[in-house]
Amino acid sequence: MEYSSLDDTLPLSTELSIESSMPPSMDMFQEQANQRERVKKIIVLHRGQILRELILVFSEENIMENDFHFQVILPDGKLENAVDDGGVMRDILSEFWNDFYEQCTMGNGFKVPYLRHDFGKQEWESVGRIITFGWQKEKYLPVKLSPVLLEQAVLGFVVSDLVDSFLKYVSESERVIFESCRSDFEGVDQEELLEIMDIHNCRRLPTADNFEQILKEIAHQKLIQEPAFVIEQWNNTLAPLRSELKGIAAVYEELQPTSRKIMRSMTYPSTQNAQEKQMVKYVSAYLRESDTQHLSLFLRFCTGSDLFTGKSITVSFTQLQGFQRRPVAHTCGCYLELPVSYDHYPDFRNEMNKVLDSNVWVMDIV
Template structure:
């Protein structure tokens, strides 16, 4: 039987972090017991019934007893521990010396190794995101001069991640670039790599090339509209209109409204704005009216003969005259969406005669004269951008609410719908028809479920169609997963398909866009209320091969070459899908929808490098060369023109 020392036992328990109350209990036992120093196995069992615990205690107490009996052994262990500490200190001193030698060696180098990475701006999360290796990113190690600065590192990174100026994310010219350090802070322009190594003391520096698309979209819609409004206000100052810009001299008033125009492009306020600043006593003996423009302090003198045609003095005549005002809206290619919305924030737009002029990407005014074609082209570009940035859905779209797109913006979009229908019979056919019906008539006339099936992706549409026709063939788990994505709270059965789909469709197409529908109701209830069925109008506007072929008008007397080109064009249209027909219509008429325009085909003798299809959208005229060797030659050339999507109206 082994006898334990109470002091050893208590020391062991404190080392093992045993609860303090147990240790105190043993100390009290030591005080109360007649045998203060010792404890037997039987006594130990009462405290530690586990045999394993007692074995651990036994080993510890025997070791302590051995050390007490052999003091030399204990001293030797102390010496070993001391020697170990001394050796560790020696190793540390050696490593410090080596590190100092390595630092001194690096200081003598003219080149240093750095790591370069690439971070691209994620518009959804509004943060820079590291580009992975499979997308052309990753981390690259390169040797650079210690005197290299920010511009040198950016140039090196662009060569790595944008070979020949291109990458999977886009062309380098499309991005704003910057360079950030390992803390994702922008680098100072004048600091060198050597200075950064000296300041940071890091063994290897890492830099990130950051890229961000130059053009704003999506969640930055409000910022673009604000910019368009600001430039409108800055440039919309009264001035005299040069004869070369005025167009027809018999027009009553012309109001240019735009932004970032060339210096010679004038901007005129509407008649009612100018006449409101006119002083009744401004008419002097020289039959000239003088009026002040306000803050600018500019004074304009207008002959009274001109005044008769431009500034009627009676309020009644002013109201009647304002209906004849022609407003020319100026927009930029690529920014039609925010700029057109900014223009139509003005409620009086629908009461004016509106024409549009477009500024090309190079900053110059396109020379196309608007006789309908420019308006159609602008509407097509506007709605294509709107579908991408402001809606969700597959074949049919539903407006998507954004925090920076408020009531006045949705009202502006409603005015654009009304303007497009009034001016060119153009409707946004990708917006679910039940939404326009709800806004125009106060109730949905189309089948809500059919609209919903065209709103969801094709894969979900197939599941819902199968559920409606034969429930036994549907994968139940996947159907539940699809319904869960639409927040459905009912279990699908063989008999409740129509009920659930009706509820989901009403929620998605009527309830969720209710705010947008409310803003559109005032405009659409008067603009398109006369239509019996919007769905039938949608069908008429959709381009088909039969409609487009019937719209073509060829010369009555054609020679053999011309008839061959006619066959080429007919074959090309017959093998084109809906998207190809839309591109063809937009190229010829300005509109990507079928508006019933007759497309006149003219033949030319152009050949060689100058040969190409030429369209006049105002008159809906298409000019085709007769010098094509084969149909593939014709198809290849017209495809290149239609698929480039960069059409500039460069002649009148």
């Protein structure tokens, strides 16, 4: 699908409010001129097409100077019934980066962009602006990108351990072989090792003495050299983040969702009856047993962001029953409504998982 224009991007004139009792001054006239220059826009995107459309929006060099908010069109052509008070923006960032990981990167735990024939200088600069926008507006970073990649792009040098990042980039089977080589080189299946080294274009025979050096060289090639063009395009666009992101690895750690972080962010009614107290226990049990993927889905369901950005989640209880019974989230205000009609914890867990695993993210609360 081609995107040659942004006809759905609607400019809104900015209203100026100046006290009539104040005498005119040059400062006032300058302020009026500055406000007129900042045009407020509605950016309309289409669910399922956000990757391409957001890149097109941020291809404008001065896009960050504008004041704008988002609206989303559903696949059936209807407008999502939501006001962008932060929740829609967070949800758009989450969808964009999930699609970006799938379509524009290689790697396992950590991802690295790969060069596509349909992505040139303009597209990669646009992605860099989206990184800057996400951090400045919502403290959102694409934490699945290898941290050494962003360190090189933001700071101009690598801080994190290259080999550790590389071991999270490769597949699980390759990681097991590489770690075994580091601890007991002679005990590794040499034929399998050579096959893996050939996949990574290694042209030297690995030995117990040179394996660590070869591993560092391959890590540098995969994480720094191969995405060098992308890093170059991101370098200028990410410049505003240099003072804030001197410790990217620490920021990554803060953004990673954990059950403890989420439980601490949740606020319940001060007074609760027996059913409501039981629901609080169900939620805590659910979060404790959830894997990282479901913790991310839970956060996105409640806040719009699949990362832990420090948002407080306010919980209330409802009396929904039967076919109407379901958890309901209001992402703009980070509210979660939970029915109290579950007889057993497995019933709640099953229903919560169905909601999260449906992967249907529709902002339907104004």
